[in-house]
Amino acid sequence: MARRLLLEFEKPLVDLEEQIDQIRQLARDSEVDVNQQLQQLETLAARRREEIFGSLTPAQKIQVARHPQRPSCLDFVQLLSEEWIELHGDRRGSDDKALVAGLGRLGSRPVLFLGHQKGRDTKENVARNFGMASPGGYRKALRLMQHADRFGLPIIAFIDTPGAYAGRQAEELGQGEAIAVNLRDMFALSVPVIATVIGEGGSGGALGIGVADRLLMFEHSVYTVASPEACASILWRDAAKASEAAEALRITSRDLLQLGVVDRVIDEPSGGNHWAPVKAADVLRQALEETLQELLSLDSETLRRQRYEKYRRIGHLLEDGGG
């Protein structure tokens, strides 16, 4: 694999890999049989990777979720679908590059893909506005979801954003209104909607394309009501407490499955999606196809009713407040 950004906790793994490479090199230069040593080291490396990634803290998961080489929305679209026609524009004067949408296929079935799009490097990120969508992005998404609805195309959404863009123009163009209308109108869609948190789900900006019949989430993805950094500076009055906030906010896939927010957690390849993007896409395809199959068996009225009931149930309260 090409040079990649290393996370602090991945370093032991890289040390092991370097050892393995060195031994391979040695073996090539001499006639010594090192197969047994190699196998041992590889087993060890695999086990270490399992250990490390099996016990990531929420703060570490955020790093994995934000990893620049973590497969993005367009990476997955490319890996899932041979056919892909990207579609542009909100028909109100803008085309947001931070939120992409287009037609493709899941298996043999035509679908609408859409999602937040981050960049890999600074230049791409500037073009993509770091995956922070503007009102025009949410309006484009809704326009195409309603198009999909008219033509009976299921909707496959990928969530990967630090949050909706906070800027002067975004406010002037009605960031709140754009998201709000999506939340409401996604409940009126008659086609199956599956959303998957592939990286980070940042608050309302994520939910703006995330009202779905099924919400899937990759194992190391995170989904937050407010970024742990913002939460720490508001509640702890100290931005340095972000990892404590990350812990307290319950942002991991397992937490959210338990809270009833997420319907299914998708296992990642050992070491996270950025270690094996193709394998990650295979697992994703299987999860999406299974989920879609299940949803396609429902008539549209049942689908809408169940979507309503799914969200209707979410929350925690005491029916009798006493007194």
Next chain:
Amino acid sequence: MGRFLPDAVSLLDWFADRRKSAPAVRPIQDTEEGDGLWSKCPTCSQVVYRKDLLANASVCAGCGHHHRIDSQERLRLILDPGSFVPMDEHLAPGDPLAFRDRRAYSDRLRDSQRQTGLRDAVVCGQGRIDGLPLAIGVMEFRFMGGSMGSVVGEKLTRLIEAATASGWPVLIVCASGGARMQEGMLSLMQMAKISAALERHRQARLLYLPLLTHPTTGGVTASFAMLGDLILAEPKALIGFAGRRVIEQTLREKLPDDFQTAEYLLDHGFVDVIVPRPKLRETLASLLRLHGVQPQPEAVATP
């Protein structure tokens, strides 16, 4: 900065230092201004007799400043006397994440409950304006900055569902810093839940009016506040999605002074009408009549 600055609220810290503490005017005296009989306007510094201020819907006669009022006073100003029938008063918040920052969420809740006499940050029920029936929800900013957690989401959803079932219009008086972080993602999902209920209410061709009061921000703006068939706002109310400070940090640019005020949103097309509080009741009555809402003779059905 007074105790009305919520320390547990998203995106609100910045405007609090901008608009130095505007304490709520309440029928029950507090001691903000010495003996409690007099009140000093934070905008024009005029000192007025509290009784006079209350008689003018808590709007400064000198400069038109709209003092913050609590949910009780709001209901009194809007509804026909004695017409309010509360709903779901018994719903109380839990602590699903066992959340603790500098303080435990459960302690913050207890403080807010003691201070407001409410179980959470919204009061809901059925009432009448000039004999016209409606479902009404009033957010209570004094309760943890009007933040929206599971109880706010559930009560508003039940309110809207009841209105849909009975064919009532809905009025929600918004005052909130957004989603309540202490309930994590459960709070965020309330945005979707309430929006879903509004979708059904809309399908039934019933009227929904949000009234945006100071302040309406974050997840409330990005859901039911902006979903009105018609959107009303109070003069000078702060209304926005992202916080001013956050935007200034990203932009490194000074924002206009009136950025995110009701007037600014009106200019940009996101508010239908700004209603001064003394005109609120009659404006609402007109709107209800213009949309064909029929008077309801006495005997209100208890939900």
